[in-house]
Ligand SMILES: O=C(O)c1ccc(O)c(O)c1
């Protein structure tokens with residue numbers, strides 16, 4: 024299949040869009056008419072620009088309100104089409120995309136529409152171009168691809184073909200079976216789009232919420248299976264109307280687009296064996312079994328205080344790096360790396376962002392394979408010099424310029440603690456019972472969420488949860504998790520459009536997107552809290568009203584509620600499953616820890632989030648951050 028992207032997907036001027044499309048290594052582009060109309064130059068100039076970037080204009084679109092017009096509009100519509108053929112000849116483009124008529128003046132009738140297309144085909148052929156018909160899901164008479172196909176079939180003209188747009192088909196839930204019997208050579212263009220499931224009219228949904236395949240909830244892979252059954256090997260183009268993409272970076276959105284197609288076509292190859300000639304088979308998605316370490320970039324002065332905090336949380340210094348000012352802190356299966364070195368990646372990260380998480384390492388089945396997959400997906404691999412005898416841990420650039428490392432036991436990378444670190448203490452008897460990283464919560468700009476959602480879901484064997492709207496005292500935060508089926512890896516992606524939420528204020532303080540909090544698990548949260556208190560850790564206070572409500576809302580006994588209240592523990596329940604959460608105060612840089620105990624519970628305590636956010640807001644609006 025020849026892949027392409029429509030200019031309408033991206034922000035910027037036409038030249039910025041073309042540059043971004045070429046930089047993302049596409050070969051084809053759909054020129055959206057508005058982008059041409061707003062371009063200060065001739066269609067021939069556009070052609071030079073497109074070809075100068077090594078691209079080809081695969082279609083010019085949309086041509087609107089064509090079929091089924093009564094006279095005198097009918098004659099005018101044909102005259103208008105002739106003018107567009109002129110433009111296409113200058114553009115060097117041979118395909119005009121016609122979308123179904125929405126005009127109240129239009130008349131129905133498959134045969135009438137077919138006759139119009141037959142005549143349009145005659146005219147197109149004379150000009151050496153072709154036309155392709157798309158059923159808009161809100162078309163006045165034609166809004167079903169099966170009707171559009173019937174029009175094309177009856178038009179029975181070599182210059183007339185069909186457009187299949189996955190959004191219009193999947194949004195309406197139209198049966199995909201009929202796709203399988205359409206002759207592949209009559210499908211002139213396939214437009215790909217996904218979208219989140221929303222209860223909304225088709226037009227608004229399509230014009231504002233489309234997204235790249237894999238970012239939404241539509242059954243794009245089922246669509247591809249049906250398409251594949253035709254033997255289709257033609258033009259496959261992304262056509263996304265999305266408000267966030269329009270506000271985002273054209274370059275990064277274009278790369279996301281290409282990444283989504285690579286993943287989608289690889290998934291098709293996996294399911295059907297149909298390989299795309301220009302797409303090498305990707306290594307499989309990385310199977311994650313947890314977070315191996317969390318690395319903080321910190322300066323020397325900050326490191327002393329931070330290490331004291333880790334000690335109070337029950338961590339013990341377990342290793343000192345052999346060549347760098349880096350220490351390993353350990354508790355249960357959790358490793359925290361404190362990097363105060365004056366050179367290298369962490370140092371520059373600290374200069375830009377202050378005290379912050381600069382890297383996460385994931386335990387995977389095959390670390391080199393994960394990076395190979397990442398490279399094939401147009402992610403950015405990362406390497407920096409290491410000391411003699413030290414290990415090179417494969418990594419890619421992640422959120423906010425941070426790193427995502429991959430560690431496995433297949434290639435011995437799990438020996439890193441022995442190889443790179445001098446052990447100082449392996450005794451964690453005095454710990455606070457913390458066992459593992461339960462989840463990592465990352466805050467990002469609203470326009471970036473779909474980028475990072477695709478980044479993680481394309482690289483790792485994870486699923487995404489539905490988006491939750493969480494109420495913060497400063498606005499609404501959209502929160503979505505990606506997680507492995509067994510819960511060994513859980514990341515939360517948070518973003519809000521308000522500048523006043525805790526999430527947005529964190530972004531401003533950090534000068535970028537990053538890890539705002541890490542939740543650590545315990546098997547006995549009451550014992551953990553007792554130990555933390557004995558160590559002098561201040562826990563986030565929770566209002567009494569919350570516990571009063573808990574008493575009437577749940578079947579917890581008064582004693583149980585009193586115990587939660589005394590420990591500042593938040594509680595949630597799903598059937599018989601229970602969840603307990605407690606928060607530390609906020610550290611320098613706006614980062615904090617959460618401690619959780621899951622008793623069969625799979626969520627993240629969404630009902631408690633507004634309570635917690637309000638308490639944190641109250642504290643951060645006070646003069647000084649609380650001591651931990
Ligand atoms: O929203 C629209 O008008 C529109 C235009 C062209 C398309 O290909 C499409 O799917 C929708």
Ligand SMILES: [Mg+2]
Nearest residue numbers: 157188214262
């Ligand atoms: Mg379309």
